[in-house]
Every structure is written in structure tokens, then in C-alpha cells.
Amino acid sequence: MSSENSYYVPEQSKLPLAAAASMGLMAYGAASWVIDGGTSTIFLIGTLIMASVMYRWWSLVIEENTQGIVSDQLKYSYVLGMYWFIFSELMFFVCFFGSLFYVRVLVGPWLAGDAAIGWFDDTATDAAIANATHLWPGYDATWPPLVTPDQVVTLAANPDVTEFKFKGPEHAMSFPGWSFGQLFAWLPLWNTVVLLTSSGTVHLAHHALKEGNRKKFVTWLGVTVLLGIIFLILQAEEYIHAYQELGLTLDSGIYGTTFFLLTGFHGAHVTLGTMMLLIAFLRGVKGHFNETDHFGFEAAAWYWHFVDVIWVGLFLIVYVLG
Amino acid sequence: MAHGPSENFFNRWLFSTSHKDIGTLYLWFSFAMFLLGGFFAMVIRAELFQPGMQLIKPEFFVQMTTMHGLVMVFGAIMPAFVGLANWMIPMMIGAPDMALPRMNNLSFWLLPFAFAILTSTLFMEGGGPNFGWTFYAPLSTTYAPDSVNYFIFAVHIMGASSIMGSINIIATVMNMRAPGMTYMKMPMFVWTWLITAFLLVAVMPVLAGLVTMMLMDINFGTSFFDAAGGGDPVLFQHVFWFFGHPEVYIIILPAFGVISQIIPTFSRKPLFGYSSMVYATASIAFLSFVVWAHHMFTVGMPIAGELYFMYATMLIAVPTGVKVFNWITTMYKGALTFETPMLFSVAFVILFTFGGFTGMMLSIAAADIQYHDTYFVVAHFHYVMVAGAVFSGTAAVYYWLPKWCGKMYDETMGKVQFWLAFISFNITFMPQHFLGLAGMPRRYSDYGLQFADWNMVSSIGAFLYGGAQLLFLYNVIRTIGWGKPISDPQVWEGAQGLEWTVPTPAPFHTFSTPPVIK
Numbered sequence: 001m002s003s004e005n006s007y008y009v010p011e012q013s014k015l016p017l018a019a020a021a022s023m024g025l026m027a028y029g030a031a032s033w034v035i036d037g038g039t040s041t042i043f044l045i046g047t048l049i050m051a052s053v054m055y056r057w058w059s060l061v062i063e064e065n066t067q068g069i070v071s072d073q074l075k076y077s078y079v080l081g082m083y084w085f086i087f088s089e090l091m092f093f094v095c096f097f098g099s100l101f102y103v104r105v106l107v108g109p110w111l112a113g114d115a116a117i118g119w120f121d122d123t124a125t126d127a128a129i130a131n132a133t134h135l136w137p138g139y140d141a142t143w144p145p146l147v148t149p150d151q152v153v154t155l156a157a158n159p160d161v162t163e164f165k166f167k168g169p170e171h172a173m174s175f176p177g178w179s180f181g182q183l184f185a186w187l188p189l190w191n192t193v194v195l196l197t198s199s200g201t202v203h204l205a206h207h208a209l210k211e212g213n214r215k216k217f218v219t220w221l222g223v224t225v226l227l228g229i230i231f232l233i234l235q236a237e238e239y240i241h242a243y244q245e246l247g248l249t250l251d252s253g254i255y256g257t258t259f260f261l262l263t264g265f266h267g268a269h270v271t272l273g274t275m276m277l278l279i280a281f282l283r284g285v286k287g288h289f290n291e292t293d294h295f296g297f298e299a300a301a302w303y304w305h306f307v308d309v310i311w312v313g314l315f316l317i318v319y320v321l322g
Numbered sequence: 323m324a325h326g327p328s329e330n331f332f333n334r335w336l337f338s339t340s341h342k343d344i345g346t347l348y349l350w351f352s353f354a355m356f357l358l359g360g361f362f363a364m365v366i367r368a369e370l371f372q373p374g375m376q377l378i379k380p381e382f383f384v385q386m387t388t389m390h391g392l393v394m395v396f397g398a399i400m401p402a403f404v405g406l407a408n409w410m411i412p413m414m415i416g417a418p419d420m421a422l423p424r425m426n427n428l429s430f431w432l433l434p435f436a437f438a439i440l441t442s443t444l445f446m447e448g449g450g451p452n453f454g455w456t457f458y459a460p461l462s463t464t465y466a467p468d469s470v471n472y473f474i475f476a477v478h479i480m481g482a483s484s485i486m487g488s489i490n491i492i493a494t495v496m497n498m499r500a501p502g503m504t505y506m507k508m509p510m511f512v513w514t515w516l517i518t519a520f521l522l523v524a525v526m527p528v529l530a531g532l533v534t535m536m537l538m539d540i541n542f543g544t545s546f547f548d549a550a551g552g553g554d555p556v557l558f559q560h561v562f563w564f565f566g567h568p569e570v571y572i573i574i575l576p577a578f579g580v581i582s583q584i585i586p587t588f589s590r591k592p593l594f595g596y597s598s599m600v601y602a603t604a605s606i607a608f609l610s611f612v613v614w615a616h617h618m619f620t621v622g623m624p625i626a627g628e629l630y631f632m633y634a635t636m637l638i639a640v641p642t643g644v645k646v647f648n649w650i651t652t653m654y655k656g657a658l659t660f661e662t663p664m665l666f667s668v669a670f671v672i673l674f675t676f677g678g679f680t681g682m683m684l685s686i687a688a689a690d691i692q693y694h695d696t697y698f699v700v701a702h703f704h705y706v707m708v709a710g711a712v713f714s715g716t717a718a719v720y721y722w723l724p725k726w727c728g729k730m731y732d733e734t735m736g737k738v739q740f741w742l743a744f745i746s747f748n749i750t751f752m753p754q755h756f757l758g759l760a761g762m763p764r765r766y767s768d769y770g771l772q773f774a775d776w777n778m779v780s781s782i783g784a785f786l787y788g789g790a791q792l793l794f795l796y797n798v799i800r801t802i803g804w805g806k807p808i809s810d811p812q813v814w815e816g817a818q819g820l821e822w823t824v825p826t827p828a829p830f831h832t833f834s835t836p837p838v839i840k
Contacts, residue, residue, distance in 0.1 A: 007498070009419045012328060012337040016428035023482070024435030027475035031439070034541045035468050057424075073497060077421035080493040088485050088527045095531030098564070099546065099557055107554040116624070127622035135549065150550035166543075166551035251543030254552030261538065 008069050015057045022049035062288070062296070075295060082299045086306050089269070093310055096265065097317065100258045107254075108141035111149055144172035144322055148253035169248035169255060173238075174322045187238045188319045191231055192311065195270075198227035199308040202277070202301050212291045214284070221281045221297075224304070228274035235267050262318055266310055273307045276300035326830045339423035340830065341408045342726075347430050348405030349719070353795070355397030355437060356712075360788055362390035367750075367784040370777050373769055383767035384452040385444060391455025395573070396480050397437050399707065402715045403576040404429075404487050407515045409726065411491065413821040413828065414509045416500025416837045421493035425486050432483035440476040443469035454765060456566065459547035459558035463539045470540065474533045481526040488519035488526075495519075500820075502839030506600070509819050510593060513600050514579030517607045521568045521575075524611075529565040532558070556621055563614035571610045574674075574706060575603060577714035578645060581667050583819070584721050585649050588664035589656030590816035595648040602641035602648075609638050619690040628687040635685040639678070646675050661814075662736030666717035669744050670710060677705025680755065695765075698758025704751045716743070716794060723798065724813045728827025729805030735797045743790040749783025 029043030064070050109116045113132020115124045124132075132139070136149035138156055148166040155161060176182035183189055205220035239260075242248040250260050280297040283289065289297055327343065328334040338344050365386050369377050378386070408426065412419055420426045443450035448467035451457065462470055495516045499508070508516075535558075538544040545551025547558045586593045593599065615623060615631040623631075649671050660668070680702040684690050693699060724730050753776035758764075762773045769777065811826050820839075824832045 007418050009423055010339050012333060012339055013424050013427070014337050016424050016426075017336050017431050019428050020431035020435055023432060023479055024439065027435070027479050028439055028472070031471040031475045034471050034537070074421075077493045077497050080496055081422060081425075081489050084489045084492055084523050085485075088489075088523045091524050092527035092531050095528040095561060095564075099531075099535070099561060102557055102560060103546075103553060107549075107557065108552065110554075111549060111552065125622055125624055131549075145552050148545070148551050166545050166548070249543075250538070251545070251551075254545055257538070257544035257546055257551065257553065261535070261544065 008064070008071060008074050010064070013060075015053055015060070019050065019053045019057070022046045022053055026050060062283075065293070078295055078299075082302060086302060089306065090310075093262075093265070093313075096258070096262050097313065100262065100317070103254050103258065104143050108143060108145065111136055112139050112141040114141070144169075144174055144255050145253060146170070146172065146255075150253075166251055166253040167247070169242075169246055169252040171246040171248065172255060172322060173242065173246075173248065173259060173319060175320045187234055187241070188315060191234050191238075192315050194227050194231045194234065195308050195311050198224045198231070199305055201227065202304050206298070206301055209284075209289060209294055209297065210291055214287070217289075218281065218284045221277060221284055225274060225277050225281055228270060228277065228304075231270055232267065232274070235263065235270075259318060259322075262314055266307070266314055269307050269310070273300065273304045276303055338427055339419070341412050341420045341423065341426065342828065342830065344420075344423075344426050344430050345405045345408030345410075346726075348401050348408060351430070351433060352398050352400075352402035352405060355393050355401070356791070357795075358441070359390050359393035359398050360791060362386045362393065363784060364788055366390060367781040369767055370769070371781040372778065373771055373774050375768060378767070380767040381449060381452065384454070384765060385450045387765050388451045388454055388457075389441075389444065392440065392451070393437070394707070395455065395569070396477075397433070399573050399711045399715070400484065401433060403515075403518075403573075403711075406511075406576065406580070406715070406718050406722075407491055410722065410821060411494055411512055411515060412498065413824065413832055414512050414819055415495065415498060415503050416820050416833045416839065417494060417498035418831065418834050418836075420490050421498055422490050426490050429483045429487040429490065432479050432486075436476045436479040436483065439472050439479070443472050446472070456562060457536075458562070459536065459539070459555050462558075463536050463547055466540070471537070474537050477533045478530055481530045484522050484526045488522035491515055491519040492523070500833065500836035500839055506597065507839060509579075510582035510596070510599055511576070511579035514575045514582070514603055517603050518572050518575045521572050521607055521610065525565045525568045525572075528561060529569075532561045532565065535561070556618070559618050559621060560615065563617045564611075566617065567614040568607070568610040570703075570706075571606055573711050575606070577670070577711045578603065580714045580718040580721075581649060581670050584663050584667045584717055585652050585671075587721075587814050587817045588659050588661060588667075589653045590658075591652055591656045592818070593648070594651040594654075595644070598644055599648055602644040605641040606638060609634065609641070613638065616685055616687075616690075619687045620694045632685055632687040636682065639682060642678055646671060646678075657816075661720075662731070662733060662740055663717040663721035665737065665740045665744075666713045666720070669740070670713045670717065673705055673709030673713070673747070677702055677710060680705065693758060695763055696758035697754040697762045697764055700764050701751045701754035701758060704754070708751070709747055713743075719798065721814075722821075723801060724808055725821060725826055725828055727802050727805070728807060728809065729801050730808050731797055731801040731805060735793065735800075739790055739793045739797060742793065743787060746783045746786035746790055750780050750787055751783070753777075753780045753783075 023046070025046030026043055027046075029040065029046050032038045033040045033043050106116045110125070110128040111131050113124055113128050115122055115128070136153055139147075139149045139152045145168060147168040148164065150166045151164050151168055154164055173188065176186050201220050202224040205217050205224060208214075208216035208220060242259075248259065249256050277300050280289075280300045283296060327340065328337075334343065335347065338347070365378065366383070369375075369383055408420065411417075440451075446467070446469040448469060450467070450469055451462070451473045453461035453466060453470075457473075495508070495512060535544070535546040539546050539548065545553040547553050547555045549555070582593055582599060613631060613635045615627060616635040619628060619631070653668075658664075680698070684693055684699065684702060720731060720736055757773050757776050757780075760773065762769055809826055811824060812822050813826060814822075820833075820837060821828075823837070
């Protein structure tokens with residue numbers, strides 16, 4: 001609800017148009033980059049302009065806040081903005097989780113000529129039967145799929161072929177079993193520990209800030225940033241392991257596809273979250289926040305918790321039940 | 323913020339933070355896109371005027387149908403309603419501006435860049451997008467021209483624009499209402515936009531995810547939509563329509579809001595069943611998430627899926643019926659007058675209901691096997707998109723233009739435009755039902771001789787309808803330039819709401835001090 005004459009409507013600004021133009025450059029540049037023979041020049045120019053616009057835009061917002069022209073009501077607009085931004089991010093992941101569910105529960109059996117799940121689909125459809133008789137005879141659906149339909153059909157025609165359009169992974173990233181040694185060597189478990197701990201440390205930082213203990217706040221926030229970086233290093237390690245030792249790549253069929261896209265986009269969001277926390281950390285060192293006014297940090301902390309929740313979903317669905 | 327707009331033309335329009343100026347930008351941009359998409363439609367109808375290939379090649383024809391759909395949906399209709407939201411929501415809830423004015427300008431300026439990239443694909447090697455506005459894989463992946471990459475990133479920018487625009491609308495409605503403006507006192511237009519904005523924030527990221535999967539499949543070896551790797555082209559359709567079905571409500575809900583403002587004004591009665599209107603809108607939004615596969619009845623789903631999606635779809639008729647009956651009951655025993663906005667609104671109710679009924683026919687899974695991908699579908703969605711969204715947008719412009727610029731449009735010319743649009747619209751699209759039922763498929767550049775007569779009729783109607791839009795453009799420009807000045811804040815005798823309490827024309831700043839609503 002509006003209170004009297006307090007809402008700050010900013011003056012005209014060149015930043016939005018500059019941001020839109022740089023995003024246009026980034027989009028055009030990215031498209032021309034991925035096409036064969038393209039270069040990244042335009043994309044990089046767009047990214048640089050975008051980075052400087054973002055720096056100036058947020059500097060402006062911080063400056064407005066320090067000047068005290070930001071009313072409580074405007075602050076709540078920022079809060080709402082962050083809520084719904086996180087909701088939109090959640091829906092982005094829903095898209096990929098939903099796709100994983102669909103290919104895993106329905107498409108696999110259908111490609112093998114079976115019905116998918118009893119109560120929903122108790123007899124194989126004509127399309128599924130046609131898959132098994134005409135398109136992919138001999139394909140057997142399992143999860144994780146270590147062979148692709150393409151591989152099965154190509155090998156049936158000529159057992160000597162070694163090159164495929166999509167070659168299944170030699171190993172999947174699944175749960176290794178309950179023995180201590182295996183669990184200890186299982187990177188995703190360590191990643192879970194690191195990320196859950198970081199959610200705790202960012203919470204401690206928040207508490208310290210609310211108590212007005214700046215030193216404690218900065219320390220715990222610094223620990224959180226470090227844990228974020230450790231997570232990213234471990235994930236890079238895991239990807240190298242997948243590519244070099246497990247034969248698990250982007251083109252190893254639907255398993256590699258869903259594995260890398262889900263964990264990759266999560267990793268991208270961890271990177272973004274770490275950057276947000278790092279900025280909050282640097283601002284904290286400069287003394288920007290106080291007990292009651294610290295939304296720049298709080299928004300980053302919410303985002304971090306969100307990234308953590310997504311990871312728990314990933315860990316259970318992609319790894320443990322994978 | 324006490325002073326008026328910048329004196330410098332470029333400063334005013336490029337760097338704006340005013341909801342009114344940004345709303346104006348949105349509206350002009352969307353009209354420009356409407357003319358561009360309309361031009362594509364004229365090319366399509368000119369080619370289909372007679373059987374055989376006359377003017378363009380089939381490869382270019384499919385680019386025209388694709389670009390017509392994309393430009394109209396994402397460039398014309400959606401920005402038009404965002405423009406109306408920008409202008410009207412702050413004035414309707416007693417707010418000084420949108421909640422986040424700078425982000426508002428960013429949302430707008432992303433669109434010209436997105437559509438510049440999208441339109442530029444037509445001039446690229448291999449041509450522009452040629453896979454239909456629904457861009458099903460593998461047409462849009464394995465068999466697509468290189469320009470599909472530009473299409474993908476253009477869609478990303480449009481999505482970013484929509485998400486930021488909707489977050490802004492949600493924040494404005496939730497945080498900026500004047501004291502006493504409770505949720506259940508908000509005008510229907512504000513309610514429908516609040517729910518629409520929620521739909522946008524929920525499904526635009528799904529569209530972004532979808533085009534990202536396409537990008538990966540095309541360039542980085544993944545197999546989301548390739549059965550050879552264990553994926554499925556049908557996955558594309560499921561994800562697309564999980565976005566696409568809420569998307570059609572994103573287009574029509576604000577139209578419902580506009581009609582719910584206009585009909586009470588010219589009936590001189592309050593809206594009948596206000597709270598049922600709110601609940602019906604929310605129900606439609608909820609149902610829009612659980613009916614998507616009714617677009618895919620012929621794809622080979624299990625019978626249980628077909629049945630579920632059929633019945634769930636039919637359920638939407640209930641809240642939609644509530645709305646139609648409420649509009650009719652609002653008019654019942656009202657002191658009706660038929661100015662141009664009211665004419666368009668009454669036509670909306672009739673033609674939208676007609677389009678809703680053909681939607682019911684399409685929702686019957688068994689019957690849809692016959693109708694699927696025919697001109698019957700084309701006719702159906704043009705009844706709800708054109709006679710629905712575009713008519714209500716036109717009605718909104720006539721209704722609020724006097725408040726925006728302080729000048730009255732030419733009523734006679736408005737009525738001429740209405741009758742021309744109403745008649746030519748029906749000449750264009752009514753015959754397409756017959757063509758579809760007789761089996762003419764959509765998206766083809768040529769057809770059998772048995773379809774020749776109705777196609778010619780349809781093309782003549784389309785050219786007339788295009789002409790009616792030029793008359794609309796002329797009437798708007800004439801009003802802004804030389805219209806009869808008016809100063810009555812009320813403008814329309816029966817109009818209710820805060821936007822009619824501010825002076826006419828609306829000053830640059832309204833409600834710097836919030837009004838108190840009793």
C-alpha cells in the first residue's frame with residue numbers, strides 16, 4: 001500500500017537503452033558465433049558493454065540507497081522483484097527436470113516398444129510398436145541408458161562399426177552403493193556436503209549482520225564464497241572425469257544430454273550466485289550494510305538458498321536415483 | 323520528479339522512466355509490428371488468391387507464415403497489452419508510476435533489438451525461420467536453416483523482456499496500490515494483468531529452456547529431440563505447448579480485462595459478478611497449465627492421455643462461460659450506447675464466443691483427428707486472436723485515447739472502421755472453417771481446385787481487413803494531431819475508476835500523492 005508522497009521515481013537514464021543494445025549485440029554475436037566459421041568478436045564486445053552497464057546501474061542503485069532517497073516502499077519493490085526473479089529461475093529448471101522425467105519414464109519404454117507406466121498406459125501404442133519393429137529393433141530401455149538406439153541399430157547391421165552419431169557412455173554418474181570407500185570417493189556427495197554447508201554459513205553471516213557483528217558477517221560470507229568456488233572446482237573435476245574416463249559427453253545420447261544440461265545450468269547458477277555473494281562480501285568489507293538495511297546481501301543469500309535447493313533435487317534425481 | 327517530460331525529443335523517448343511515455347512506445351512499436359505482420363499476411367493471402375504458384379516460391383511462403391505468426395504473437399499483440407498495462411495500471415490503482423521505472427524502459431528497448439534480429443533472418447543465406455511459429459523439432463533443428471540460431475537468441479531477448487515486464491507489473495500491483503485499494507476493489511483490467519504477469523513469469527523461462535535445448539541439439543551434439551540418441555521429437559511439442567497454452571491465455575486475459583472495463587461504461591451499469599470474474603480469470607490461468615497436449619492429439623499419445631487432455635480442456639469452457647454470461651448480463655437492461663469502443667467490445671463477445679465454440683469442437687480428441695492442422699484450426703485461432711485480442715486492443719485505444727491525448731477521435735470514422743473490420747474479418751476467416759472441414763491443410767502454398775472459391779473470398783476479405791487497419795492508423799494520427807480538444811476528466815458518461823478522476827489529457831505525473839479510496 002502506498003504511503004504519502006514517498007515513492008522515488010528516478011530521473012531519465014541512459015542505462016536501460018545501453019543494456020538493451022548490449023544484450024542485442026550479445027544475442028546477435030552469440031548466434032553468429034555458433035554458426036560454423038563464426039567468431040566471438042561481437043558477442044565479446046556486447047558482453048563487455050553489458051558488464052560496464054551492470055556495474056554502473058548497480059552503483060547507481062547503491063548510491064541512491066546511501067543518499068536515503070529510497071523509501072521502504074521502493075525497497076519492497078526490489079524485494080518483490082527478487083522473489084519473482086527466483087520464481088522464474090525455478091521454472092527454468094522445471095523445464096529441464098520435466099524433460100528428464102519425460103524421456104526417462106515415457107520415452108525410453110516407448111522406444112523399446114513397451115507401454116510406459118501401468119495405470120496410465122497399459123498397452124503399447126501403435127507408435128511404440130512401430131518403434132520396436134521398424135525403427136529401433138533390439139533397443140532395450142534401461143536407466144541409465146548405456147547404449148543409444150542409434151548404436152543398437154548400427155551394430156545390428158554391421159558389428160564392426162565403432163563410430164556412431166550418438167555413442168552411449170561407458171559408465172553413468174549413478175549412486176555407487178553403500179560401501180564407505182565408494183561413497184568417500186564419490187564427488188557428488190562431497191559437492192552436496194559443500195553446498196549444504198555453504199547454505200549454513202550464509203545463514204550464519206546473515207545472523208551476524210542482524211546482530212551488528214560486521215567482522216563475523218564478513219568472515220562467514222567469505223567462507224561461503226570459498227565454498228562456492230570449491231563446489232565449482234569439484235564440478236569441473238567431475239566433468240573432466242566424465243569426459244576422460246567415463247566416456248560421458250554431451251553427445252553420448254539422452255543420458256549425457258540431460259546430465260550435462262541439468263548439472264551445467266546448475267553450475268552456471270552457482271557461478272552467478274558466487275559472484276553475487278562476492279560482491280556482497282566486497283561491499284561488506286567496505287562497510288555498506290547495517291543491521292536493518294542489507295537487501296543487496298539478502299537477495300544474494302536467497303539466490304544462494306535457491307541454488308542449494310535445486311542441487312538437492314539434482315542430487316536425488318540425477319545422481320542417487322540416476 | 324516535479325517537472326514534466328524532457329524538452330529534448332531523444333532524451334524524452336530514449337531514456338524515459340515515465341510509465342506513460344514507455345506505454346506510448348510499446349503501443350507504437352506494437353502497431354508497427356502489426357503492420358509488418360499484416361504485410362506478411364497480405365503476401366500469404368495474395369499467393370493463395372488463386373490455386374497454383376503465382377507470386378512467391380513455396381520456400382518463401384513458409385517463411386511468411388512463420389514470420390507472420392511470430393511477429394503477430396510476440397511483436398504485435400503481447401507488446402500492445404504491455405503498453406496498455408503501462409499506461410493504465412498505475413492510473414487505475416493510484417500509483418505515481420510503475421514500481422521499477424528504469425527496468426520498465428529496459429523491457430521495452432529489448433523488443434526493437436529482438437525484432438531487428440528476427441526480421442534480419444529473412445535476408446540471410448538459406449532464408450529465415452521456415453518451420454511454423456510453433457517451430458517443431460526436427461524441422462527447427464535437424465532441417466533448419468542456419469538463421470535458426472538468430473531466431474533462438476531473438477526469442478531469448480523477447481523472453482527477458484517479458485519476464486522483466488511482468489515482474490514490474492506484479493511488483494506494481496502488489497506494492498503500489500493507493501490506500502484503500504484492496505485487491506477485490508481493483509479494476510478487472512488490473513486483475514487480469516496481475517494473473518497474466520504471473521503466467522508470463524511462469525512460462526517464459528520454459529520457452530527459454532526449450533530454445534536452449536534446440537541450440538544444444540543443433541550445435542553441441544545433444545539429443546533432446548533425436549530418437550537416435552534416446553530423445554524424442556515429441557518432447558519438443560510437450561515443452562512447447564507447456565509454454566504455448568498459457569501463452570494463448572497471456573494474449574487473451576488482458577483482452578478480457580479491457581472488455582470488462584468498456585462494457586460497464588457504455589451499459590452505465592457496474593460489471594455484473596465482479597468477484598466471479600476474478601475467480602474465473604484465476605481458474606482459466608490455472609487450467610491453462612494442465613491442458614497443453616490438446617494441441618497434440620494426433621501425435622500418438624496413449625488413450626488415457628488423450629482422454630485426460632480432452633476432458634480437462636472442456637473444463638475451461640466453464641470459467642470462460644462465466645465471463646461471457648457476465649458481460650451479457652452487464653448489458654442486460656443497461657442504458658446502452660454504441661460508441662466505437664463499445665461496438666468493438668460487443669463484437670468481441672460475439673466473435674470470441676464463436677471462436678470458443680470451434681475450440682470446443684477441436685477439443686474432442688476423436689474429431690480433432692480430422693480437424694488437426696487444417697484451415698479449421700487457422701480459422702479458430704484467428705477468431706480468438708484477431709476478433710479477440712486485436713478487437714479488444716482497438717477498443718482499448720478508442721476508449722482511452724481521449725484520456726491520453728486530450729482529444730476526441732472522429733466517431734463516424736471510428737464506426738466506419740469498425741464495420742469495415744467486422745465485415746471483412748468475417749469474410750476472411752469464416753470461409754476458412756469451410757476450407758478446413760473440407761480438408762485443406764494449413765501452411766501450404768498451393769491447394770486443390772475444389773478450394774479455389776473460398777480462398778478467393780478469404781483473400782478479398784483479408785485485403786479489406788488490411789485496409790481497415792490503415793483507416794485506424796489514420797484516425798489515431800488525425801486525433802492526436804487535429805482531434806477536437808476535450809477537457810472533461812470523465813470523457814465517457816458512464817465510466818468508473820481512478821483513471822477518470824485525473825485531468826484530461828492525463829498530466830505527465832499522476833497520483834504523485836496517492837488518492838484515498840473509500
